[in-house]
Amino acid sequence: MTAQPVTVAVPAARPRHRRVLRFAGHYAEMVAAMVVGMMLLAPLWPDAWTARPDVGALVMAANMTAGMALWMAIRRHTARQITEMSAAMCAPFVLLLAPYWAGLITGEVLMLAGHVLMFLTMFAAMLWRRDEYAH
Numbered sequence: 001m002t003a004q005p006v007t008v009a010v011p012a013a014r015p016r017h018r019r020v021l022r023f024a025g026h027y028a029e030m031v032a033a034m035v036v037g038m039m040l041l042a043p044l045w046p047d048a049w050t051a052r053p054d055v056g057a058l059v060m061a062a063n064m065t066a067g068m069a070l071w072m073a074i075r076r077h078t079a080r081q082i083t084e085m086s087a088a089m090c091a092p093f094v095l096l097l098a099p100y101w102a103g104l105i106t107g108e109v110l111m112l113a114g115h116v117l118m119f120l121t122m123f124a125a126m127l128w129r130r131d132e133y134a135h
Helices: 016-044 053-074 079-101 107-128
Strands: none
Touching (some): 016 053, 053 079, 053 107, 079 107
């Protein structure tokens, strides 16, 4: 009795350009979900709260994070992935509060720099786990 060779089909790895497109598409989906969260949740906050630049920045970060987290949950990301991305989104705003409260930056700078840094930290979080975001 001779053993017959067994052939196992191994799925081919996606071409690099497809993985890059999927990664970029995933980033765009999260940005869209953030915009939707911001638009839907913003009216729920009292104007007196959001008039303060520090509170307004945190409220906006929370609104965007909620939209993104919901979308990631719908797309069946793990709690770890959602938590990491949420932290990546909120951290820039939280870190910029100290210079704002110290009078080193204005409310406009807080909001603008928070958004710019948020998009960078989101991208960094995605790069850190690039295989999970490019599948």
